[in-house]
Amino acid sequence: MTSEHSAPGETSRLAVAKTCKLYLGGAFPRSESGRVYPVRGADGALLANAALASRKDVRDAVAAARKAFPGWAGATAYNRGQVLFRIAEVLEGRRAQFAAEVAAAEGIGADAAGRAVDASIDRVVWFAGWTDKISTVLGGANPVAGPYFSFSVPEPTGVVGVLAPQESSLLGLVSVLAPVLATGCTAVVITSAERPLPAVALAEVLATSDVPAGAANLLTGLAAELGPWLASHADVNALDLTGADPELRPELERAAAGTVTRVLRAPRGEPDWTAAPGLERLRACTELKTVWHPIGT
Template identity: 65%
Template sequence: MTAAQGTRLGVLKTYKLYIGGKFPRSESGRVYEVTTAASAAGAAGPDGWPANAPLASRKDARDAVVAARKAFGGWSGATAYNRGQVLYRVAEMLEGRREQFAAEVAAAEGLARDEALARTDAAIDRWVWYAGWSDKVAQIAGSANPVAGPYFNLSTPEPTGVVAVLAPQRCSLLGLVSVLAPVLVTGNTAVVVASREAPLPALSLAEVLATSDVPGGVVNVLSGDTGELARPLAAHQDVDAVDLAGAEGELARELEELAAGNLKRVVRGDGEEDWGAEPGTGRLLAFVETKTVWHPMGF
């Protein structure tokens, strides 16, 4: 028998986590089977089990926070123009792997090829859109304030710090880009918890980030059980903010309570977001602080 006669078995890919610019296995050594939307619905077929994904542990989450904190100084200290160029390079690389991402989106979300390509294109376009805001955020979030005295009084946006991002569960790539890109463009670093059922676009995005100009640790990608990973991140004293796009109901309420331990900023969705709608500047400004500086005039 030869491969041409259809007897060859495919080699399943086993993905790894992305922490600090490297690809470690889960600290626990656990993995889980990623299934397609068709197999999850009960349809049988050879492509119903496309890959294995790492099942990250609490220790992996803590390691990711350490890496994100270490990278924060360099990323937040880069010029806005430089951050924009770095993020635009990511969009270029996404474009080069467009067919791969479309195939992963189609399998994860049960879409036809054309619809998956359209969503992939929308995700790439959205990444470009956010990258373009890098040197413009200060124009809409900053101001020169009138004061009664011989001083300049200027307010400027500053990044919040390390942001835990729970990726949307049912929009594997466009939803992920919609929550991750605005965190990065304003100078924050991120720990991403990928969709539990559709992690492959996030894990493939990690491969893109590793070969782009994004410094190691700026984005860290975990996959596994959302609740298991989100709880230690929400309670972590070195995490400054959390986006709960991928958490709903009782889990979201529990995470909000845990986040109150160090007064984290929290963005909570309602589980019904239309990720294909125009994004606006809401998430772009969600994780920035305002710094006000007084400077004497005439000296």
């Protein structure tokens, strides 16, 4: 008997099953709870067992993101753009793997999955190009009456909690993660619960793409369980509710209000992730610092 891993005449062998872990602080730990849950493809077939993150994992991820924030926010815009472009390069090199992951997760054909991967790569490149333009476009000089000049400069807001889209396992994920990194913020992302495997593969790309440890943290698990802990965490500065269920959103907004966390509300309906992105997510991850200075001194 032969298999796809055996040459004619050789005995068959089992494929090496993938061990899915969290991506936290630049490492790949199992959930501290030891829990896992089955991940099934669109056809119902068992694909893998994914780590089921816990409250402690959320706390550890936020701590890692906070620790990484000064270094990542202090990097030059050029450097951040190069790191994002490196992510796109590695994605390009693993295109076939990601296309297979997306096809299995979303139940779409090979051509459609390939287009989704290509769009994901292009999306990362698009945000990479924005890193050195954010200050110019979102900031500016302010008109004042008097011997002063005044200007506003966008700065990264800090640690951003992200509930990733549930349906778009890769393109939606990179569309919400890339702007966080482009602005100099650090991210804690709760991935799609039913379709986490493309996110697990993306974590491997992040780990080999010069992204500083802790700048991006990906947790697999249930948004209903993890979302409230992320939203109420006092060290989270902004919260993206894109992937939250409509029933869960009010609870998360109330939890975020308790720590005065900025909230990017989820769009109505399922977003069209293939559409060209705008500046909304970049704005949501920045805060304006306005400086006044006397003229002539």
